[in-house]
Amino acid sequence: MDEKYFPEQIEAKWQQRWAEAGTFEAREDDPRPKFYALEMLPYPSGFLHMGHVRNYSIGDALAWYKRLRGFNVLHPIGWDSFGQPAEQAAIKRGIQPREWTEENILHMKGQMQRLGVSYDWRREIAAHRPEYYKWDQWFFLKMFERDLAYKRKSAVNWCPKEETVLSNEQSSGGICWRCGTPVVKREIEQWFLRTTKYAEELVTGIKEIERDWPEKVLKRQRDWVGRSEGAYVDFAVRDHDEKVRVFTTRIDTIYGATAIVLAAEHPLLPKLLEGSSLKDDVMAFAEKVKGARAIKAQDATEEEEKLGMNTGQLSVNPFSGELMPIWVANYVLMDYGAGAVMSVPAHDERDFDFARKYTLPVRQVIAPIVHGQRGEPDDIVPGSDQSIDMKTAFTEYGVLVNSAEWSGKLSSDAMREMADYAEAKKFGGGAVTYRIRDWGISRQRFWGAPIPIVYCEHCGAVPVPERDLPVMLPDKAEFTGTGESPLKSVSEFVNTTCPKCGRAATRETDTMDTFVDSSWYFFRYTDPHNDAAPFDPAIAAQWTPVDQYIGGDSHAVMHLIYTRFWYKVMRDLGLVKGNEPVKRLLTQGMVTNRVEGTSDWKAMSKSLGNGVDPDEMIKAYGADATRMFVLFAAPPENELRWSESGIEGAVRFLRRVWGMVYRWQESLSFPVRLEPSDVECSPEGRALRRKTYQTIAKVTSDIDGLHLNTSVAALMEFFNQVVDFNAHPVMAPPEDVFVMREALEALAVMLAPFSPHVAEEMWESLGHKGGLVQTAAVWPVADPELARKEELEIPVQVNGKLRSRVVVAPDINEADLRALALADSKVQGFIDGHEVVKVIVVPQRLVNVVVK
């Protein structure tokens, strides 16, 4: 150990040692309990940014912590290496995507290694390598066999700039999630995975994880799945053999329905208009609505004006027998519910607006609940005719009125009973609908996993046999940036023979959405070189589920829904047991920096010029200080505002700790002679000992609770007291030397999750050979006995205001504490001349004297 702290030297030293010793290699034959720490795998854009550094620093802190506590830790990393930017680079710079990607991986891997992240590099994977995407294709075939993958022509979200299809998740809000271009609709044949089959489970499964996933992520997932309970009701159409099915969550309002409203895309619409004089007008209107919806731009901040047209057709309310007009309107969406609604203006705001605009009747059928005299919940005034001011819709539950024999019932009862009635009479029944759509995975791109399907004129769409996997992506293609996927022009790829009949056939040229790759990658880490299966179920069972997953909350719905879906599919394929892949999730906040010339804090980005290069920070301050600052500066889930002086503070701290260890290393390098119970030392020594054990307790529970910022603060506070202790390494009595050894060793070990290199170096300097990880379960054990204070300072309040403090023994009884507080001279000054009404004594905490 040098006198001075030179991060670059010790970081290089330990990185090399770890690599040579295989310190972070996770082994299946290790009998200790497992811990799977996982960070979201990065896209190899070329350079690590501070968001990555934060992500890996958090994950590494947990991996280290668990290792030091005696867990067998799996901590892997890989590359989400398929995707757009590689193709953009190909277009711009004429470099093949593969070459560009591999170069980026190499560079970023070097950056990660300089950061000293404790990965098991033997398990590194990359999505673009055939040994990985082969299994994407395998999964696709399995899903195809089970009808979980299917092809259909559908209106899809199309990004005109990137010329590709986007999933619903990727076009949320009507704009492309990557480039912000307004999305348009296009009819195209493409492949889907049946996520809707698992819609219910994606909601109910949340129960299993709700304690350990951030509430805001779960809320977004619930909203995304959009489960909604209600009923279907079929309305017969007069003079037609057809029925219009509607979905409603408020069947109790059905007597208030004054129209049926169809979506413009509703398939029944042309049939209903057959032979009608209004046909041309209505169809033209429907076309106009569809067109408007397609260009609906990103500034759709305002609700569109409701537009509708009467079809001239009439439908029959199956409850009342009443006839009501059938309309078409832009506010009814084809892809939700049944694509048709019953319009109940009195009790639905949208219907109310619509009715007001087109002067449709508004009929109240729900009245606010009026309670009777008894005050019991069921004491409802039957058939309350409380009328409501019809300036807005009354959308609450209440009591039915004007609803024939149903009048007088509560909404909640009526909803159930009316749905049952509809079912009994075979014109409807209770139903659950979901907002979630099947996942469109076709991408008209080159740089992705080819979908393993061959088109044959005679046999149709034929799956590639498993033995022929992987369907290899060609090494090279022509990238022009215009027109169709470059894959279409690689004839060696496209032209093949039919696996069924052997005749000439062509391959599917769509590739898979890259979210397919990231849906199951962390299972591949458990068995990364398996060439007979995506992974061995027995090995995966040993490591999974993931104990702690860490990543940005930008993936709250896309990746984190897909991966939950995928897990359930894998379960049904018999590959995994259990229902949820990730036990605990942490969504880290963004790393922001001042934008030059403004007072704005924005996410670091190249275009804003406010990025900070991790390599430069490592060079200037060391990886340890960089990581410690990132963890200390804010709670992990908060935004982190970059501060160069903050990182200097971290170096300063590490330097001071270093100096202290250096000063003591010689005195401490002798074997320990004293047992803790033998220690009889100075009051300062005892105080330091208490602080040591208090800090152990605090840091341990803070890391368990992911409060990494306060763990670092506790270590700093602890060290400040070590400095105050200020014994002399040579002159100090052996008891004090013991206390010092205990403090510095605890500090070195507890520093490891935050600044592992310097921690290793200090641990070694304190006389330990072989490295921290090799020393089994080296994390210090909290001992409440040793942490207990010798005396307490109890605040004394008079009328809730702090007036004094009394120093007492921790085990003082209530009466004594009360007497001591009242006898205190400062307290006396405040109660003198007043009547003491009450004295509140909170043991160990405080005394409050109430006077009049």
Next chain:
RNA sequence: GCGAAAGUGGCGGAAUUGGCAGACGCGCCAGACUUAGGAUCUGGUACCGAAAGGUGUGGGGGUUCGAGUCCCCCCUUUCGCACCA
């Protein structure tokens, strides 16, 4: 518009969940060492006040011996959703 979360020093943030508000760090101020300091060390640092003391966690009200924490109203900010029947 709807929904959720959050408002604490100059800044990032603490506060054992109803019990000493401001831990820890940054910044700032003063001092020491120094030829020098953008190094290091020591001390100080919520506000008003000379002090005693008073005030203080977005604003207003309430519950309580006691409120940053619980309840009601309002304001602001951030995020999510965008006609989901």
